[in-house]
Amino acid sequence: MNNILLRVRDLRVDFGAHAVLRGVNFELSAGETLSLVGESGSGKSTLARAILRLLRPAQGSVEFLGLDLLKCPPAALRAQRRGLQIVFQDPLASLDPRMTVGETIGEPLKIFEPGLNADARRRKVGDMLQRVGLSSEMSGRYPHEFSGGQCQRIGIARAMILSPRLLICDEIVSSLDVSIQGQIVNLLLDLRDAGMAVLFISHNLAVVRHLSHRVLVMYLGKLVEIAPCDALFESPVHPYTRALLAAVPHAGGAAAPQGRGGLAAPAQLAAIGELGAPGELAVPDMIASGCAFRNRCPYALPVCEADEPPLLEVAPGHWAACHRSHETLNPLSLRA
Amino acid sequence: MADMVPTLSVDGLRVSFSHRNGNIEAVAGVSLQIAPAECVGLVGESGSGKTQIFMAAMGLLAGNAQVSGSVRFEGEELLAVDALALNRVRGSKLTMIFQDPMTSLTPHLRIGTQLAEVLVTHRGMPWHEARTCAGRMLERVHVPEPKRRLNQYPHELSGGMRQRVMIAMSLLCEPSLVIADEPTTALDVTIQAQIIGLLRAVRGEFGVALVLISHDLAVVAGLADRILVMYAGSVVENATAEELFRHPRHPYTAELLKCMPDINDARLARLPTMAGQPPRPGEMLEACPFAPRCPRAADRCRAERPQLEGSSTSQVACHFPLDS
Numbered sequence: 001m002n003n004i005l006l007r008v009r010d011l012r013v014d015f016g017a018h019a020v021l022r023g024v025n026f027e028l029s030a031g032e033t034l035s036l037v038g039e040s041g042s043g044k045s046t047l048a049r050a051i052l053r054l055l056r057p058a059q060g061s062v063e064f065l066g067l068d069l070l071k072c073p074p075a076a077l078r079a080q081r082r083g084l085q086i087v088f089q090d091p092l093a094s095l096d097p098r099m100t101v102g103e104t105i106g107e108p109l110k111i112f113e114p115g116l117n118a119d120a121r122r123r124k125v126g127d128m129l130q131r132v133g134l135s136s137e138m139s140g141r142y143p144h145e146f147s148g149g150q151c152q153r154i155g156i157a158r159a160m161i162l163s164p165r166l167l168i169c170d171e172i173v174s175s176l177d178v179s180i181q182g183q184i185v186n187l188l189l190d191l192r193d194a195g196m197a198v199l200f201i202s203h204n205l206a207v208v209r210h211l212s213h214r215v216l217v218m219y220l221g222k223l224v225e226i227a228p229c230d231a232l233f234e235s236p237v238h239p240y241t242r243a244l245l246a247a248v249p250h251a252g253g254a255a256a257p258q259g260r261g262g263l264a265a266p267a268q269l270a271a272i273g274e275l276g277a278p279g280e281l282a283v284p285d286m287i288a289s290g291c292a293f294r295n296r297c298p299y300a301l302p303v304c305e306a307d308e309p310p311l312l313e314v315a316p317g318h319w320a321a322c323h324r325s326h327e328t329l330n331p332l333s334l335r336a
Numbered sequence: 337m338a339d340m341v342p343t344l345s346v347d348g349l350r351v352s353f354s355h356r357n358g359n360i361e362a363v364a365g366v367s368l369q370i371a372p373a374e375c376v377g378l379v380g381e382s383g384s385g386k387t388q389i390f391m392a393a394m395g396l397l398a399g400n401a402q403v404s405g406s407v408r409f410e411g412e413e414l415l416a417v418d419a420l421a422l423n424r425v426r427g428s429k430l431t432m433i434f435q436d437p438m439t440s441l442t443p444h445l446r447i448g449t450q451l452a453e454v455l456v457t458h459r460g461m462p463w464h465e466a467r468t469c470a471g472r473m474l475e476r477v478h479v480p481e482p483k484r485r486l487n488q489y490p491h492e493l494s495g496g497m498r499q500r501v502m503i504a505m506s507l508l509c510e511p512s513l514v515i516a517d518e519p520t521t522a523l524d525v526t527i528q529a530q531i532i533g534l535l536r537a538v539r540g541e542f543g544v545a546l547v548l549i550s551h552d553l554a555v556v557a558g559l560a561d562r563i564l565v566m567y568a569g570s571v572v573e574n575a576t577a578e579e580l581f582r583h584p585r586h587p588y589t590a591e592l593l594k595c596m597p598d599i600n601d602a603r604l605a606r607l608p609t610m611a612g613q614p615p616r617p618g619e620m621l622e623a624c625p626f627a628p629r630c631p632r633a634a635d636r637c638r639a640e641r642p643q644l645e646g647s648s649t650s651q652v653a654c655h656f657p658l659d660s
Contacts, residue, residue: 039524039525039526039527040495040524147613148382149613177381177382177551178381178551178552178553178592178595178596179381179591179592179595179609179610180609181595181597181607182595182597182607182608182609182610183609185597185606185607186606186607186609189606203524203525204597205525205599206596206597206598206599207597209597209599210597210605210607233599243526244525244526245599246529247525247526247528247529248525248554248599249525249528249529249532249552249554249555249557249558
């Protein structure tokens with residue numbers, strides 16, 4: 001797993017006077033599924049767009065296969081993007097309604113492999129359709145003839161046709177019904193097993209748990225916690241991560257009728273009063289100094305207003321940016 | 337309970353939309369009752385017809401809709417009344433909270449004006465008094481700095497705050513029934529938890545009946561006394577929240593529960609999936625709509641559509657329900 005595919009260093013993005021990404025650092029290894037979670041406005045999608053250089057970061061570097069995408073000339077950037085593909089949230093809006101599905105999926109091949117003749121291209125498109133669980137006969141149809149889940153598969157097929165090294169998925173299961181969501185999650189698991197690296201952006205923590213090797217938690221443009229998946233869900237350190245996990249409603253034990261005491265949801269939600277995040281995402285002046293989460297944090301101390309907590313390693317591979325990270329490791333020792 | 341007039345009583349409701357390819361039935365004969373102060377969750381996938389039931393009750397259906405059946409609100413038939421009579425009820429005694437709090441507030445009017453208008457219209461209250469009441473209601477739904485909010489426009493508020501304003505608006509005329517249609521779907525998970533908590537508090541404080549429409553069983557689980565599961569225009573199961581999660585009887589409910597990824601479960605595991613798609617509206621009126629995806633389907637399921645049967649607290653529309 002030490003084969004670094006993507007290295008993001010001190011990435012900053014400003015929208016006018018508003019800092020959206022405030023220095024993001026992380027690495028993604030080949031074959032790794034890395035999830036990025038956080039509330040809307042935390043900068044998740046901006047990070048995805050900055051990595052692909054769909055917008056211009058103010059500062060920092062994005063090294064992909066050793067080359068800084070932010071500094072590379074247009075021709076080299078274009079070549080690099082072949083290995084770096086994205087699937088967007090809204091499956092129907094991200095497909096051209098006037099192109100057949102086959103044309104949509106085949107278009108990247110036309111651009112990157114102009115030598116390929118029409119027959120070979122059609123074969124490749126057909127194979128890809130089958131790989132995402134559709135049939136090759138569907139390539140002549142238009143997006144409106146497909147359901148949301150199928151359109152999402154088409155979006156994935158388009159991203160996969162060039163065999164990229166890294167697939168960025170921006171909220172790709174959010175708009176899908178539960179009965180369809182599993183199909184897309186399983187497709188991503190297949191891709192992961194085939195060695196594809198995935199940056200999976202989502203606010204659906206249950207899906208994140210199923211898919212990820214590691215998880216990044218983002219709050220107001222900064223990473224506040226980085227951890228292996230199990231560690232994050234079983235022993236979250238940052239108070240924001242804890243609030244996020246506590247807020248997830250779930251009908252616990254629902255799938256196993258006799259297991260875990262059935263309906264856990266009411267108790268879960270009741271717990272938010274003490275552990276949860278009251279308030280909402282802070283106004284921009286919260287980020288001027290100190291910890292950006294302090295106004296919602298039940299454990300805030302005077303130091304949280306004065307100094308911004310650095311991201312420190314609290315356990316092997318587990319990083320958190322909290323002044324009280326050493327206390328919060330053990331929930332019993334913590335009394336606000 | 338027996339002689340009590342239900343707050344809402346829906347009988348044999350059918351809603352269809354005319355379309356160039358013929359009529360498309362979105363609600364295929366739904367009957368349900370909501371008792372005073374009861375909280376009922378209505379879950380189903382997109383297109384299952386869950387919203388259309390209440391759009392019919394509120395007289396908000398699209399122009400090409402045809403409705404039949406009966407919707408009685410506190411004994412009064414809503415489908416038969418004229419617009420004037422309907423306006424006396426909707427927005428005051430029968431109110432609705434929509435999914436997207438941005439598009440359900442008017443962007444060019446101050447929050448205070450939009451809230452006060454409800455009282456001016458329904459109660460004939462003078463504007464200044466109505467604004468005072470509006471401010472008090474914002475306070476009751478825990479909007480910080482309610483006086484300042486009255487002078488703000490919707491775009492100045494966050495999504496969660498706008499949803500609180502919508503909830504305040506729905507409560508102004510002391511309604512008997514509030515219909516919340518996906519009230520947390522557009523919100524972040526931490527804000528969702530706050531809004532669910534608020535709805536729970538509102539139930540206790542105002543004694544209103546609440547219908548919570550959602551595609552997310554987990555959201556409904558935290559609030560509802562009773563849950564109705566919809567599939568392809570029909571209610572397929574009706575059970576107490578606890579029974580539904582512990583002992584689902586309709587195969588669709590059972591499959592749906594299996595599909596929900598559990599945050600406590602082993603990771604890196606494949607999720608169970610449901611094969612196929614829900615039928616398109618209008619298809620398969622003769623058969624059980626779930627039959628093509630059902631692991632228990634037999635010949636009878638493909639020939640005869642099962643009816644919702646059982647006691648008022650435990651009903652299932654299935655020829656071969658799972659044992660309870």
